[in-house]
Amino acid sequence: MPRSYLREARKRVGPKKERIGPIIERLAVEHADAAIALRFRSDLELLVSVMLSAQTTDVNVNKVTPALFEKYRRPEDYVAVPIEELERDIYATGFFRQKAKAIRGTMQMLIEDFDGVVPRRLDDLVRLPGVARKTANVVSSELGHAQGIVVDTHVRRLSQRLGLTRQEDPVKIERDLQRVVPRADWARFPHLLIWHGRRVCDARRPKCEECVLEDLCPSSRLRAPLRSSDASGRSRAGSPSRRG
Numbered sequence: 361m362p363r364s365y366l367r368e369a370r371k372r373v374g375p376k377k378e379r380i381g382p383i384i385e386r387l388a389v390e391h392a393d394a395a396i397a398l399r400f401r402s403d404l405e406l407l408v409s410v411m412l413s414a415q416t417t418d419v420n421v422n423k424v425t426p427a428l429f430e431k432y433r434r435p436e437d438y439v440a441v442p443i444e445e446l447e448r449d450i451y452a453t454g455f456f457r458q459k460a461k462a463i464r465g466t467m468q469m470l471i472e473d474f475d476g477v478v479p480r481r482l483d484d485l486v487r488l489p490g491v492a493r494k495t496a497n498v499v500s501s502e503l504g505h506a507q508g509i510v511v512d513t514h515v516r517r518l519s520q521r522l523g524l525t526r527q528e529d530p531v532k533i534e535r536d537l538q539r540v541v542p543r544a545d546w547a548r549f550p551h552l553l554i555w556h557g558r559r560v561c562d563a564r565r566p567k568c569e570e571c572v573l574e575d576l577c578p579s580s581r582l583r584a585p586l587r588s589s590d591a592s593g594r595s596r597a598g599s600p601s602r603r604g
């Protein structure tokens with residue numbers, strides 16, 4: 361994509377601080393059902409579900425957790441069984457050895473340092489073994505104490521396409537988003553982008569013609585310049601610019 365086009369596209373849509381309000385409002389209407397897809401009934405179940413969701417789908421996790429949560433109700437239950445038994449119980453979520461080890465370590469720390477209660481503070485959550493910043497952000501946001509913005513593959517792609525960041529590193533993307541997204545929206549903003557990414561702004565074939573953000577998006581392929589092959593009547597192909 362030519363640089364001059366990107367400059368023009370950014371000028372066309374205007375500054376991100378002015379676009380962020382309408383972006384959130386429109387997505388909130390479009391995806392009123394946007395919410396975490398994992399099923400849980402307690403803080404502990406939320407934490408375990410999010411830990412299990414690494415490298416697999418939420419649907420897959422939801423198939424495993426009903427039986428798991430019947431059997432393991434307290435942190436003590438996870439450390440009371442041989443690790444091989446826990447590995448078998450979470451086997452279908454993949455990477456079961458690393459996940460079982462992380463869950464056991466986390467449960468041990470919850471018992472020893474947090475009276476068996478899942479902490480709310482991001483700084484405490486990231487101390488738990490196997491709990492990285494993304495997991496900690498998901499848990500604290502779902503518990504109503506968002507202290508950051510979850511950046512997954514959809515949030516990364518859409519933030520770039522919408523021109524909210526030019527970064528690739530999730531921590532830097534999160535920092536850019538924190539500067540522009542109102543704090544009150546930190547918890548719901550990732551859900552809105554995730555659901556828009558799944559339903560409309562697909563990684564390979566974004567449906568720009570159906571997108572409610574089309575006039576606010578510098579990467580809309582409806583406005584991309586025609587290539588010589590397009591001019592001869594062939595259809596446009598490929599993803600929109602990621603640089604926004």
Ligand code: SF4
Nearest residue numbers: 561566568571574577
């Ligand atoms: S206009 Fe296209 S690229 Fe931009 S957010 Fe919508 S679907 Fe994605």
